[in-house]
Amino acid sequence: MEELIRALLLADSGVSGLVGTTVSYGQHPAGKPLPGVLLTVISDTGGYLVNKPGGLDQARIQVDCDALSYREAKQISRAVRAALSGHAGGGIKGVFHASTRDSHKGGSNEVSQPYRVSLDFHITYSI
Known part of the structure; x- marks a missing residue:
């Protein structure tokens, strides 16, 4: 199932147009x-x-969309x-x-910390 989800994202032109091949577990x-x-x-x-x-x-997967701007992270999540x-x-x-959450890692070098939009998906599968 994990391989199928990754392959779906890589094959989608909307996703690959924004992140290239950077879809990882x-x-x-x-x-x-x-x-x-x-992916987790x-x-x-x-x-x-x-x-x-x-x-x-039944599985639940969290998909974290990371970028250097909130706008880009949100575009990827969509x-x-x-x-x-x-x-x-x-x-x-x-x-x-199932759900969506927005976050931003802060810290001493906040500008270089990524913005993250996390999505949870419930998956029913048979492999």
């Missing part, structure tokens, strides 16, 4: 400048029938939401936008 690639999209699996649970595992799994929300195809049975 775990952490932003060292040496790559912002903007970028960071928050939860991933298997589906169950009465007495055995079922065919549909492109990500358009690419993922409501998607169904292949092993992915449905992607549903």
Whole structure:
């Protein structure tokens, strides 16, 4: 499922037009400048029938859209939401936008700290 979500974002011209190929799991690639999209699996649970595992799994993914300006982070988040929300195809049975949060990391060098818009998605899938 993780590979499918990343591939969907990379294949979307709205997302790739803003971040290129910088769509990663775990952490932003060292040496790559912002903007970028960071993916984190928050939860991933298997589906169950009465007495055995079922065919549909449920996951929640957080998508962090990082940029050096709030405007750019928001543009990326809108492109990500358009690419993922409501998607169904292949092993992915449905992607549903759950929430959005805006943040900015402050500190002693606040100008160089990224703006972040985080989106949570619930995903039903069968792989």
